[in-house]
């Protein structure tokens with residue numbers, strides 16, 4: 001699937017940057033265009049791969065390139081005011097070559113949490129291709145304002161996009177890690193999961209060309225109907241033996257047919273990989289029962305994939321989710337691992353979202369404190385930076 005990715009705010013920009021790196025590394029060819037939008041000049045300068053002409057600074061008249069200091073409403077306002085500048089960058093994208101937009105944003109700050117829903121709404125008005133969101137929830141230890149921003153942003157983002165894919169930082173943060181080091185690892189987990197999923201059916205340059213069962217229309221169909229989605233993932237390495245053939249821990253690699261693989265063994269291993277992916281840590285932890293639609297993508301060298309295993313995994317997912325709409329297929333790739341990625345779309349029983357909704361309700365009661373905290377943040381930022389930063393480019 002070919003995507004036009006737009007990273008909104010710092011987290012959004014960094015994650016899109018990382019997707020470009022993933023694309024280069026794996027030759028997956030999913031990022032057709034990449035844009036970063038931010039109100040903080042320094043964040044845009046810090047990006048590595050997004051082309052400079054695709055980095056859009058908004059809100060200069062209001063915040064002078066300093067960011068909005070976690071003020072979600074201000075983030076939304078400046079996105080609305082400067083939407084034409086974002087559109088100018090989007091105009092350079094060959095949208096006829098793109099299957100969907102993916103708007104990526106952290107939901108705890110101000111720029112992305114306020115601006116991403118505004119952009120999604122704008123894109124949906126103009127284009128006919130789907131507009132998906134990838135929203136990152138803040139850690140619960142980040143403070144009240146971040147949780148409140150996420151609660152507000154979630155409500156609007158999910159309404160404006162065709163489907164909101166969610167990653168929850170809270171369930172992925174390791175204790176004892178520096179914040180930046182922690183995000184590096186987390187961002188890698190994000191691009192791996194969503195990369196395998198969106199990469200299904202794409203054949204990058206030099207990739208193994210094979211008949212693939214999953215294509216972009218199946219991803220789109222699974223996401224259509226809207227709501228919130230989460231992704232499960234599990235993988236096992238397969239190793240290269242000395243003669244250059246693939247020998248596998250995945251299959252036992254110890255005999256059987258001509259190529260050293262045993263079909264029944266492969267089927268069983270695929271089934272257990274599917275269970276691990278669905279029952280292990282999801283990008284947004286939830287009860288999988290009650291999921292409306294699901295898609296299973298098995299990827300790896302074609303000789304380690306078989307229809308029977310995928311079919312069994314798919315059936316098992318149908319039973320566990322109670323959904324009648326579970327798609328499945330393979331994605332042959334010349335990678336030294338076999339992986340299962342599961343998209344659960346339209347999930348309903350999500351404890352973190354329930355807590356956020358509660359926060360949004362309670363926030364109505366202590367609006368004044370929150371406004372004060374947010375104003376102080378903004379004042380500090382503007383005072384901090386009396387000397388103007390150098391022009392961006």
Ligand SMILES: Nc1nc2c(ncn2[C@@H]2O[C@H](COP(=O)(O)OP(=O)(O)OP(=O)(O)O)[C@@H](O)[C@H]2O)c(=O)[nH]1
Pocket residue numbers: 008009010011012014015039040067068069070071105106107108109110111112113136137138139142146169183184186187
């Ligand atoms: N996964 C991940 N999350 C991040 C990263 N950076 C920040 N976050 C999360 O995203 C939230 C929003 O932060 P930012 O993206 O920095 O905020 P912003 O949208 O730029 O808005 P302002 O800084 O308020 O102008 C934070 O609360 C973190 O939870 C990152 O690199 N990876």
